[in-house]
Amino acid sequence: MDRKKNISMAVIKRLPKYYRYLRELLKSGVARISSKELSEQIGFTASQIRQDLNCFGDFGQQGYGYNIKDLYEQIGNILGLTEEYKMVLIGSGNIGQAVANYLYFEKIGFRICGIFDRNPKLIGLRIRDIEIQDIDFLSEYLKDNSIDIGIICVTKESAQSICDVLTANDVRGIWNFAPVDLEVPADVIVENVHLSESLLTLSCLLNDSTNYKNKSIIDKEE
Amino acid sequence: MDRKKNISMAVIKRLPKYYRYLRELLKSGVARISSKELSEQIGFTASQIRQDLNCFGDFGQQGYGYNIKDLYEQIGNILGLTEEYKMVLIGSGNIGQAVANYLYFEKIGFRICGIFDRNPKLIGLRIRDIEIQDIDFLSEYLKDNSIDIGIICVTKESAQSICDVLTANDVRGIWNFAPVDLEVPADVIVENVHLSESLLTLSCLLNDSTNYKNKSIIDKEE
Structure with a gap:
């Protein structure tokens, strides 16, 4: 793959947004797009876009713009979306x-296989056809099933012990x-959503x- | 205030984490902390911490560490936590x-005054003593109440029109x-939580x- 080393985390953080926009463009049948047009849709500057996309190969052709399908696939590769x-x-x-109810995740290859809770009122109920299981069976479940990602939506008091069970079982x-x-x-990789x-x-x-009105103390360009 | 101009967004994004840790330290009665000790707790390097905190004034005293109360208050100022x-x-x-159920927000000065929905089954119910009102009354409510922040938790199809109502009424x-x-x-400032x-x-x-194991293509230092 013709991509350069050391993509910065700042670029990585922007890739999901590119992916989302390119997906919409593909669905509406658009084949090519210039960095200027992409800029108008996505809100990054055209020069930012050229710089970002240049990080992992040579996609844009001067005067022809980007091939959307190629770019979408390449960004999908970098985002690790070639597997489920x-x-x-x-x-x-x-x-x-x-x-659990956010369908987009499944569409792009993230499948929730098991849901666990410790609340007896919830155990046995179903979310989108997946039965909520007793948390006491989590470890056993992980031994029988190869799981890539654990989603921790418990209280801050329980989070570390749940995390330990997950990582001890190769998540x-x-x-x-x-x-x-x-x-x-x-x-182990942790990605936090800290509201x-x-x-x-x-x-x-x-x-x-x-x-500070016009003399902001924050440099928002970074 | 003795702080330097142009704090980068990267620093701003780290401040809430400093704030959370300093709050815990204050609650447990600690008065001073060195960048090394803070580093062990918070996970940033000591040099990163010194560099970050140096952005907005001179807090650390060589050999004495940081005064936690001062630092907590100063970071609170920058985060805009002096008002409700x-x-x-x-x-x-x-x-x-x-x-709505996340109590920490209220503790640090963010109060939910009104909740709106368009689902007739939910209108009239209460979340933490706040009655869910009909979305049709949002505009009127905003004219009668001075609101700083609108939290948009609707579908992607409805989000822009709700946002327009909010901003048209000075949110x-x-x-x-x-x-x-x-x-x-x-x-208007928008902060997204894009899962x-x-x-x-x-x-x-x-x-x-x-x-890529030991030859990662991502530069995680940034």
Whole structure:
């Protein structure tokens, strides 16, 4: 593959958005797009787009724009979307149910195979045809099934112990919604969704724009 | 205030985590902490911490470490946590309920004043003593109440029109959970929680560590 080494995390974080837009363009039958047109849709500058996409190969042809199908596939490769991911979901409260019901994930290859909870009122119920199992059987389930990603939607008090069960049973990806930083073995990847950090980023930017108007103290370009 | 200009977005994104840890330290009665000790708890390197905190004033005293209370308050200032934020929540499905039930937000000054939905089965019910109101009354409610932040937890199809109602009524902060990029006036701040982008970041890092082991193509330092 003709891609350069060391793609920065900043670029990686932007790739899902490219992927989402390219997917929509493909579905509507568009074959090529210039960085300028893509810029108008996606909101990044054209030069940012050229720089980002240049990180992993030579896709744009001067004057012809990008071949959308090639670019979509290549970004899919980098995002690891060439295989199906098997996931378990722990904690079927509000956040857990929201995640389980989000159909887009399955469309792009992320399948929830098992759902676990410790609440007796929930055990035995079904979310999208998947029965909620007793958390006490998680370890056994993981021994019998090869699972790639564990989605942690439990309280911050329970999150680390659930995470330990997952990683002890070879789950290498943790998608963590609990408001806590998890400790994991070196070969395990954790991606956090910390809602409070997102809300505080918003208040910070609001506060900055209120108090500093045209002389913002934040460099938003980065 | 003795802080330097142009704090980068990368630093801003780390501040909520500092704030959370400093809050815990304060609650447990710790008065000072060195960058090394803070590093062991928070997981950033000590030099990263010194560099970050140096952005907005001179807090650490060589050999004495940081005064936790001062630092906590200063970071709170930058995050805009000196005032209370009034919020409305639109869409009381799973994600909306999860957000409404997350007590930490209220503790640090974010208060949900109104909840709106268009589902007749939900209108009139209560989440934490806040009655769910008919979405048709949102505009009127916003005219009567000064609201800082609108939390959008509706479908991607409805998100833009809800956002338009919010911004037309002077709501300047949008916390968007719908998987869509919103168009807003220039003085409005949008912070997105796009779950699919988080999941794809995870699969990307998993894929990278599986396929490239010790020669990762991703520069995670950034």
